[in-house]
Amino acid sequence: MKKKIGVYVCHCGGNISDYVDVEKVREEIEKDEGVFLAKTTMFACADSNQKDMVTDIAEKQLDGAVVASCSPKLHLLTFSAVAERAGLNKYNYIHANIREQASWAHSDDKVGATEKAIQIVKAAVAKVKRSNALEPIRVEATNAVAVVGAGVAGLRSAIELAESGSQVYLIEREFFVGGRVAQWDDLFVSNETGKELITRLYDKAMNHKNITLFTGAEIVENSGSVGNISLKVKVSPRHMKLNCDEGNLEKAIEVCPVEVPDKFNFNITTRKAIYHNFPGEYPQLPVIDMEHCTRCGECEKVCKNVDFSQQEEFLNIKVGSVLLATGYDPYEPKNDEFGYKTIDNVVTLPQFKRLVHYCDDKLVYKGKEVKNIAYIYCVGSRQVDGENKYCSRYCCTATIHAAITAKKKYKEIYNFHFNRGIRTYGKQEVLYDESSRMGDIYLQSFEDHPPVVSKVGDKTMVTIKDILTADKTLEVEADLVVLVTGMVPRQDNSIGSLLKVPKGRDNFFNEIHMKLRPVETVIDGVTIAGASQGPKNIMESMNSSLAAATKSFSLIAAGELALSPTIAKIDADNCEWCGKCDDACPFSALTKTDVNGKQVAVVNEAVCKGCGMCMPVCPSNAIELIGYTDDQIESMIDALVSTH
Amino acid sequence: MGAEKVNKNPKILVFSTEKISDPAIDMAGLLKLHYPPTVYTITVPCSSGIKPKWILRALEQGFDGVFIAADGTDCPYGESCVDKTGQLVGVTQEILKEKGMDPARLKMAAICSVCSEPFVKHVKSFTKYLMNSSN
Ligand SMILES: Cc1cc2nc3c(=O)[nH]c(=O)nc-3n(C[C@H](O)[C@H](O)[C@H](O)COP(=O)(O)OP(=O)(O)OC[C@H]3O[C@@H](n4cnc5c(N)ncnc54)[C@H](O)[C@@H]3O)c2cc1C
Numbered sequence: 001m002k003k004k005i006g007v008y009v010c011h012c013g014g015n016i017s018d019y020v021d022v023e024k025v026r027e028e029i030e031k032d033e034g035v036f037l038a039k040t041t042m043f044a045c046a047d048s049n050q051k052d053m054v055t056d057i058a059e060k061q062l063d064g065a066v067v068a069s070c071s072p073k074l075h076l077l078t079f080s081a082v083a084e085r086a087g088l089n090k091y092n093y094i095h096a097n098i099r100e101q102a103s104w105a106h107s108d109d110k111v112g113a114t115e116k117a118i119q120i121v122k123a124a125v126a127k128v129k130r131s132n133a134l135e136p137i138r139v140e141a142t143n144a145v146a147v148v149g150a151g152v153a154g155l156r157s158a159i160e161l162a163e164s165g166s167q168v169y170l171i172e173r174e175f176f177v178g179g180r181v182a183q184w185d186d187l188f189v190s191n192e193t194g195k196e197l198i199t200r201l202y203d204k205a206m207n208h209k210n211i212t213l214f215t216g217a218e219i220v221e222n223s224g225s226v227g228n229i230s231l232k233v234k235v236s237p238r239h240m241k242l243n244c245d246e247g248n249l250e251k252a253i254e255v256c257p258v259e260v261p262d263k264f265n266f267n268i269t270t271r272k273a274i275y276h277n278f279p280g281e282y283p284q285l286p287v288i289d290m291e292h293c294t295r296c297g298e299c300e301k302v303c304k305n306v307d308f309s310q311q312e313e314f315l316n317i318k319v320g321s322v323l324l325a326t327g328y329d330p331y332e333p334k335n336d337e338f339g340y341k342t343i344d345n346v347v348t349l350p351q352f353k354r355l356v357h358y359c360d361d362k363l364v365y366k367g368k369e370v371k372n373i374a375y376i377y378c379v380g381s382r383q384v385d386g387e388n389k390y391c392s393r394y395c396c397t398a399t400i401h402a403a404i405t406a407k408k409k410y411k412e413i414y415n416f417h418f419n420r421g422i423r424t425y426g427k428q429e430v431l432y433d434e435s436s437r438m439g440d441i442y443l444q445s446f447e448d449h450p451p452v453v454s455k456v457g458d459k460t461m462v463t464i465k466d467i468l469t470a471d472k473t474l475e476v477e478a479d480l481v482v483l484v485t486g487m488v489p490r491q492d493n494s495i496g497s498l499l500k501v502p503k504g505r506d507n508f509f510n511e512i513h514m515k516l517r518p519v520e521t522v523i524d525g526v527t528i529a530g531a532s533q534g535p536k537n538i539m540e541s542m543n544s545s546l547a548a549a550t551k552s553f554s555l556i557a558a559g560e561l562a563l564s565p566t567i568a569k570i571d572a573d574n575c576e577w578c579g580k581c582d583d584a585c586p587f588s589a590l591t592k593t594d595v596n597g598k599q600v601a602v603v604n605e606a607v608c609k610g611c612g613m614c615m616p617v618c619p620s621n622a623i624e625l626i627g628y629t630d631d632q633i634e635s636m637i638d639a640l641v642s643t644h
Numbered sequence: 645m646g647a648e649k650v651n652k653n654p655k656i657l658v659f660s661t662e663k664i665s666d667p668a669i670d671m672a673g674l675l676k677l678h679y680p681p682t683v684y685t686i687t688v689p690c691s692s693g694i695k696p697k698w699i700l701r702a703l704e705q706g707f708d709g710v711f712i713a714a715d716g717t718d719c720p721y722g723e724s725c726v727d728k729t730g731q732l733v734g735v736t737q738e739i740l741k742e743k744g745m746d747p748a749r750l751k752m753a754a755i756c757s758v759c760s761e762p763f764v765k766h767v768k769s770f771t772k773y774l775m776n777s778s779n
């Protein structure tokens with residue numbers, strides 16, 4: 001146990017000393033037998049005090065240090081760095097919070113606050129006495145990254161990583177790249193179309209030697225840990241030889257007798273079992289949808305590039321980090337939600353975008369020309385009863401943008417926006433302004449009185465109690481009702497469970513800290529980008545994909561990783577391998593191993609996060625968390641109740 | 645602790661967590677939302693990693709109550725935290741019953757990273773409970 005501990009009690013100007021008698025704290029703590037010196041200081045974080053601490057620690061050969069000051073969130077790192085500068089291992093520094101948890105919390109009770117501060121510092125001293133120098137766990141890192149999803153976010157991250165010097169495996173589940181953006185023509189806020197954006201990204205990615213793209217591919221197995229992650233990738237065949245003769249191909253598509261709803265167009269059109277999404281989609285090679293193909297062989301007869309002999313393949317790759325950019329799904333309204341699927345002229349915003357793409361000079365839906373369009377906002381977002389409490393961010397702007405596009409493209413379009421308050425934040429506000437100037441009508445309600453879509457004879461009516469006109473009931477006869485559907489997590493998000501990435505309350509992948517660590521997850525080495533993390537527009541997706549690429553790269557670039565040593569430790573003498581810890585560990589960090597003929601648990605140091613979930617379930621108390629050992633915690637408890 | 649002790653200022657040990665409940669408790673201080681100074685905290689990484697042994701130690705050494713400021717669904721180590729914290733609290737309360745101790749001396753509530761007011765409410769009402777129950 002340590003005998004030469006230095007304790008520094010901070011006044012924090014007066015933030016602490018106005019409510020806590022710091023001199024009394026110092027006197028009390030000086031009595032502790034392990035404490036070699038105890039000082040008060042006006043500002044512990046000031047340069048001058050940091051220098052004094054370095055001198056004290058180095059010259060007096062202190063073996064432990066405690067600073068009693070503000071919250072560790074503010075200055076734990078400051079003081080552990082001071083310790084290191086003085087040659088003291090940073091794990092021999094312990095922080096005591098006597099500002100947020102004593103002087104400020106009890107500014108109404110100086111005696112009580114002082115008493116509490118003394119106990120807090122005593123507990124810190126008790127802990128530091130039982131602390132040991134620790135070194136980070138070092139593991140080798142492979143300079144390669146698996147980017148999952150080749151939407152805008154995945155493509156952009158892949159390019160960034162490749163340019164930084166990493167090997168990139170870009171793994172796309174669909175047979176074509178581009179994700180959702182490939183499905184949108186005109187985009188807010190610039191004039192580039194989705195297809196143009198994707199073309200630029202795709203060309204750049206394909207021209208980089210460090211990027212290998214797999215389409216029809218999915219990760220099916222995952223093992224190892226940051227720096228050394230082994231992935232098994234299942235690659236489904238396109239059933240198409242690489243070189244393709246356009247003419248024959250068109251014929252092949254023509255002769256295919258199978259027609260299925262076209263998911264690319266959100267089912268407003270159909271496609272064949274052999275298909276490409278639209279001429280020019282990447283890779284520019286069609287695919288046979290084996291789920292619907294009847295193997296009739298018609299296409300094979302007219303196109304010699306069809307190849308039914310191609311087999312599923314499994315590839316094993318090794319990477320240092322995984323970047324998830326798996327995007328989102330549009331919210332699918334429930335049956336009869338605002339007349340969806342029960343009233344024939346109700347569509348979703350994604351369907352509307354595709355419809356506008358396909359209709360050239362007249363907007364026609366189900367054979368009927370459309371003039372009056374009613375947009376119903378926040379469908380599947382900001383729900384009062386449902387799960388989705390969040391705002392989907394993109395949709396107010398996308399709707400107004402789509403409304404303007406339709407109005408400019410076709411004659412006599414009248415747009416009616418049934419909204420709950422428009423959120424065209426930032427630069428997007430200019431679109432709101434433009435649409436208002438063009439004569440679009442905005443009607444608004446609160447969440448408890450949404451508009452009602454009903455069928456009256458052969459007319460579709462949308463009714464609202466409009467709060468902008470003092471709750472007047474207003475009615476619009478709509479030729480088309482567009483449900484402004486929000487964003488939801490991918491329906492098949494099993495990749496998240498496979499990599500053990502936690503989800504947030506909104507069910508999207510969750511970052512470690514919303515503000516300070518927005519693209520890292522608690523799984524070391526797994527970063528998240530784009531709309532997989534929550535609703536984002538393209539610019540926001542780009543921001544996060546560049547951040548995630550940088551984070552993934554910085555982890556592995558040095559070829560070696562330093563991981564936190566505060567992890568679980570098994571006492572092999574006490575462990576009788578019952579497997580309970582293994583069941584409790586959410587990261588599969590524990591495995592069974594043989595030690596001198598005895599089956600015991602062993603911790604994979606690179607995987608363990610140091611959460612401690614394994615500890616309470618161990619029937620023989622064979623697990624301790626370094627930095628939170630029984631000895632440390634129990635001595636802190638004793639110190640907190642001790643009387644002096 | 646002795647049953648005859650007059651419990652004017654019951655001592656409470658709070659197990660809080662680095663990333664979730666600590667910020668809330670710190671913010672309670674920042675906002676000067678006063679609560680009894682006989683409430684102390686020990687920080688752990690995750691509320692589902694608290695050993696029943698530690699709780700018993702605290703109660704046997706002189707704390708009147710132990711409050712677990714649980715991560716709840718916000719736990720950075722995943723949602724299983726909720727069940728696991730619940731389980732360890734259940735197990736410990738069983739042990740308390742077996743020992744003839746009041747299981748309500750162990751209390752748990754999820755305290756999110758901005759739940760300063762709920763935290764203060766919880767420790768105040770827990771203090772009140774412990775004051776009245778110690779006869
Ligand atoms: C109707 C509508 C209009 C919009 N209009 C605009 C606009 O005008 N301007 C704008 O800025 N934003 C717009 N957006 C938002 C835009 O679509 C998103 O910001 C963007 O698509 C997010 O890109 P992403 O790469 O994160 O996700 P996605 O585009 O969803 O791409 C994710 C990719 O990952 C793949 N994937 C998923 N799971 C797996 C897996 N397990 N393994 C491998 N691959 C997987 C998917 O197949 C997909 O290719 C609009 C959105 C909607 C719904």
Ligand code: SF4
Pocket residue numbers: 377378379381382390391392393394395396397420421422423484486
């Ligand atoms: S962006 Fe607009 S339409 Fe979308 S959820 Fe938010 S408020 Fe509703």
Ligand code: SF4
Pocket residue numbers: 567568584585586587588589590603607608609610611612613614615
């Ligand atoms: S401390 Fe957490 S991550 Fe480490 S072995 Fe235990 S349960 Fe698993």
